[in-house]
Amino acid sequence: MPDDNSVKTQQLEELQEATNRLVRTVDGFKGGDWSDPSGLPGWSRAHVVAHLALNAEGLAGALTGIVQDEPTPMYASQEDRDRDIEALAGRDPAELRERLLAGCTLYADAWTALPDDAGGNRRTAGATLGMRLREVEIHHADLEAGYSRSDWPPRFSEILLASMTKREWPEPFRVAPTDLEGIWTYGEGDGPTVSGTAADLGWWLTGRGSGEGLTSDRGELPKVGSW
DSSP: OOOHHHHHHHHHHHHHHHHHHHHHHHHTOOGGGTTSBOSSTTOBHHHHHHHHHHHHHHHHHHHHHHHTTOOOOSSSOHHHHHHHHHHHHTSOHHHHHHHHHHHHHHHHHHHHTSOTTOTHHHHHHHHHHHHHHHHHHHHHHHTOSSOOGGGSOHHHHHHHHHHGGGSOOSSOEEEEESSSSSOEEESSSOOOEEEEOHHHHHHHHTTOSSOTTOEETTBSOOOOOOO
16 A cells, blocks of 8 residues: 555646646637636636636645644635635736746645654645645636546546545435446435546536536436535
């Protein structure tokens, strides 16, 4: 069984690869591409990129707080978060791109700076790798710029299915991916089994789409909230 350090090293490599794919997509934007609507209601592509930049900065700040033993929230408040996204989305595209790149580097540097003897704090910090990977992969697909859930690496789809079991759900159900081994359970109690590709299941679990490509052994799909 791989040790904790090797798992975190693999996760960091996966995040770096996902970030590289995201940056290549963003580098392909021309002119009005930035203001085109994304897959998220009310958000342009610029809003999505702004959120990804600020999310990286927020996670980096939280990691730095762990090193300094000074707990630091990612955002001062939900209102500040929303206001900062709106403001950054309105900046010049070149500035927004640079902010994204700088934020990604800031997070990677903050993770690298974590001391090996951080103990439980390091485990807490390690959870941010999965958080950031989900942000990058899911919102990359939200850009609707040639990268979709079908482009997710199989391992990411599996990571997403597992991570979503930790959420609270309005009704219980299970998912049985047709392209992965295993069944994941959500919520407490008996419920239907939903089948489809891991990527389609993950997309639906985050409240995206209407369950395209999925089937339930009890007819209708269970209700899920947004992510």
